[in-house]
Amino acid sequence: MAEVTLKDVRKVYKSQNEEVLAVKDLSLEIRDGEFMCFLGPSGCGKTSTLRMIVGLEEITNGEIYIGDRIVNDLTPQERNVAMSFETYALYTHLTVKENLLFPLKARGLNKSDQQRRLRKVVDMLEIKDILDRSPSSLSGGQQQRVSLGRALIRQPDVFLLDEPLSHLDVSLRISTRSRIKRLHNQLSTTMIYVTHDQLEAISLADRIAVMNFAELQQVGTREELLDRPKNIFVADFIGEPPINFVNCKLDKNDDKFVLRFKNSHYTIELPEKLEKVIKKEYIEDVILGIRPHDILFREKKGYVGLENGTVEIFEFLGEENHVTVNIGGESITVVTDAKDYFKEGEKVDLYLSQDKIHLFDPETEECLTTRYKNQGLI
Numbered sequence: 372m373a374e375v376t377l378k379d380v381r382k383v384y385k386s387q388n389e390e391v392l393a394v395k396d397l398s399l400e401i402r403d404g405e406f407m408c409f410l411g412p413s414g415c416g417k418t419s420t421l422r423m424i425v426g427l428e429e430i431t432n433g434e435i436y437i438g439d440r441i442v443n444d445l446t447p448q449e450r451n452v453a454m455s456f457e458t459y460a461l462y463t464h465l466t467v468k469e470n471l472l473f474p475l476k477a478r479g480l481n482k483s484d485q486q487r488r489l490r491k492v493v494d495m496l497e498i499k500d501i502l503d504r505s506p507s508s509l510s511g512g513q514q515q516r517v518s519l520g521r522a523l524i525r526q527p528d529v530f531l532l533d534e535p536l537s538h539l540d541v542s543l544r545i546s547t548r549s550r551i552k553r554l555h556n557q558l559s560t561t562m563i564y565v566t567h568d569q570l571e572a573i574s575l576a577d578r579i580a581v582m583n584f585a586e587l588q589q590v591g592t593r594e595e596l597l598d599r600p601k602n603i604f605v606a607d608f609i610g611e612p613p614i615n616f617v618n619c620k621l622d623k624n625d626d627k628f629v630l631r632f633k634n635s636h637y638t639i640e641l642p643e644k645l646e647k648v649i650k651k652e653y654i655e656d657v658i659l660g661i662r663p664h665d666i667l668f669r670e671k672k673g674y675v676g677l678e679n680g681t682v683e684i685f686e687f688l689g690e691e692n693h694v695t696v697n698i699g700g701e702s703i704t705v706v707t708d709a710k711d712y713f714k715e716g717e718k719v720d721l722y723l724s725q726d727k728i729h730l731f732d733p734e735t736e737e738c739l740t741t742r743y744k745n746q747g748l749i
């Protein structure tokens with residue numbers, strides 16, 4: 372087991388005609404035994420970061436530590452890090468058992484230790500029945516388990532997984548996801564998991580590192596990212612259904628600050644706490660953000676009202692329902708209990724949790740309320 376530390380890590384791919392900045396000065400500490408997810412859209416630099424940690428890609432600048440060793444110049448074998456690939460990368464001319472034992476034979480481990488380790492991963496991954504099969508005769512889920520087994524049998528200090536579920540169908544994806552979580556609980560090995568699927572990241576990770584355009588945007592627990600997003604990108608990327616944004620202008624009604632929707636003259640009274648933020652920032656334009664789970668249809672203490680909405684879309688989804696309400700020319704999505712039912716065209720009022728309203732600066736895209744909360748000012 373080991374912690375992984377990245378200090379100002381940069382990756383630039385150079386070809387004859389161009390340079391691609393894939394990872395920009397990334398600094399991050401992954402704790403010993405932690406389950407960390409790298410999350411972000413395609414091309415944001417997740418895989419490049421993983422490949423630099425495992426030693427398959429040269430580091431252009433910066434330092435990577437595994438434990439207290441700088442590993443920049445070590446081979447993948449010397450790092451004691453294992454990686455399970457999106458494409459499984461199994462040897463098709465070998466049986467499952469031979470695939471599993473391959474890394475141990477390559478290291479010259481004695482036979483009894485090889486068998487002991489084999490039994491352990493076979494039990495953990497429940498692959499006893501397929502040991503003599505060829506990988507090409509296996510289902511995607513079975514191949515994925517063998518690929519995990521071949522990485523785990525090495526007893527690595529750090530285990531890296533690159534989009535391990537992307538080729539599986541939905542039900543297999545869910546069961547394999549739970550298996551990976553269980554493996555982590557059993558082994559307590561530091562795990563780094565790359566995905567572009569926020570639900571996967573949210574359900575697996577102790578902490579999530581959100582990346583975009585080669586840059587780390589924010590690292591935090593699920594709750595931190597949902598409740599204290601650093602900027603518009605993180606607020607929008609995390610959360611299902613996505614956060615509602617409304618472009619607003621600041622205005623005053625009888626000495627009280629109000630937010631006026633830009634697309635209409637609809638106004639919402641600014642809760643007292645948030646007035647503090649606005650007074651200090653001297654901005655005219657602001658984007659209001661509110662998550663669909665933080666809106667009610669009934670009045671409640673600590674909630675601020677948005678009246679006279681019309682239900683546009685009602686989606687019955689079983690465990691919860693999604694209701695899209697048009698209010699002041701804006702479509703706002705609300706999540707309700709399964710028992711709540713609304714007719715399209717029905718008139719409704721919405722109530723937003725004051726503590727969960729986020730205000731963003733449209734120019735810098737920074738979340739102002741998060742900054743003030745982190746400073747203990749609101």
Ligand SMILES: Nc1ncnc2c1ncn2[C@@H]1O[C@H](COP(=O)(O)OP(=O)(O)OP(=O)(O)O)[C@@H](O)[C@H]1O
Nearest residue numbers: 384391392393412413414415416417418419420567
């Ligand atoms: N070998 C390479 N040569 C040149 N550019 C590369 C190479 N590998 C990756 N890139 C570029 O580096 C950037 C980051 O790629 P990377 O694969 O790390 O992103 P990613 O977030 O893992 O994307 P995905 O989710 O699609 O796998 C992209 O612009 C990509 O095109």
